[in-house]
Amino acid sequence: MEESFNEKQSLELITGMINKAKNKFSESGMLYLVWGIAILFCSLVQFFLSSLMGFKNVYYVWFLTWPVYIYQAIFLYKKKKKETVKTYTDEILGYVWICFIICFFVMIFILIYSKRFELIYSAILVIYAIPTFLSGAILKVKSLLIGGICCWALAALSMFIPLQYHLLLISIAVILAWIIPGLYLRNKYLAQNKLAQQS
Amino acid sequence: MFKDLDPILHSQLRLAAISILISVKEAEFTFIKEQTKATAGNLSVQLNKLKEAGYIEITKQFKNNYPLTVCKITAQGISAFEEYVKALRSYMPDDNK
Structure with missing residues (x-):
């Protein structure tokens, strides 16, 4: 050379060379999918147990997300090792x-501390939209941009829907904002790896 | 009027390496080697020339107990690259500018 x-x-x-470096797409979509499915599962379980079956204190279902935190830590550690x-x-x-993580926990703390429980899911929807929309803009992925906008729309819609159905809005939001874009990102990432192996 | 091309950058492998480094925050030696398809020995020599010119920084670290070389473009490297591209464009016909 x-x-x-x-x-x-x-x-x-x-x-x-610039294109080679620029087109190195490192987002595998895995965390979008894992978190999307975990939140979808927890929100649906909580909705059915509390709203339809009348169980109280079913918030414990969210402890099921703890293994996802552990998975995420291992996933990110391994990713960093390979980078x-x-x-x-x-x-x-x-x-x-x-x-996003800081805003999420600070917002939850503020709402719980001020006993504004009815606003928790609406606030979560607003906050979900921010990283989703920004990731869409940075990665130039339209489905993430649309997902972010949908979260904001669902947050506004939550003001007109009874509180007991807010969990369903969360389920819809994670499907639109994380699971569908996650599948798209996963396919793109796998296709890129396949191409790299062939060349 | 034609401008002189920086001889440090006007070499295929050095130019390829600096073009990669201008697009990323930092890159490991293995990444640059993969992208440029150069041999380790040749790449090492060329990266050292870029380092001596002050265009890149090379840091030696350890990752999982293995030595690791990380390269990063410097501010001087960025302006030299910009000047090089500007000079290149002066050689191009007007419709390519």
Whole structure:
């Protein structure tokens, strides 16, 4: 790769290398899918147990998400171990999700502390939308952008729907914002890996 | 008027490496090797030339007890790359500018 080359070849080489680095899509969609399915399951179980069957204190169902936290920690550790390049996109996305986690827990704390329980699910919908929409903009994935907008729309809609059905809005939101885009990202990631193996 | 091309960057492998590094925050030696399809020895020599020119930073770390070389473009490297592209464009016919 050391022979002399002309100006046109130089420009082609630059473009080719920039595209190679730029097109390295590191989002596998796995965490969107795992979290989406976990939240869908917990919200539906809580809805059926509390709203339809009349059980009290079924919030414990959310403890089922704890194994997902452990899975996520292992997943991210392994991903970091395998990574050979750090892109600006990955860095910004990392900060977006840190903001989401902080906003989520601070908002839940504020609403519980001020005893505004009726607003919890609406607030969660508003907060879900932020990382989803931003990830869509950063990764240029339309389904995430649409998912984020749907979360905001569902949050507004929750003001006109009885509280007992808010959990169903959460279920719809995770399907639209995380599970469908997660499937899209997963397919894209697998297709990219297949291409890389072939070349 | 034609501008002189920076001889440090006007080499295929060095230019390929700097083009990768301008697009990412930092990259491991193995990543650059994979993308450029260069041999480890040749890439190592060329990266050292870029480092001596002050265009990139090379840090040696350890990952899972294995040595790891991480490369990152410097501010000087970014402006040299921009100047190089500007100079290249002066060689191109007007319709390509």
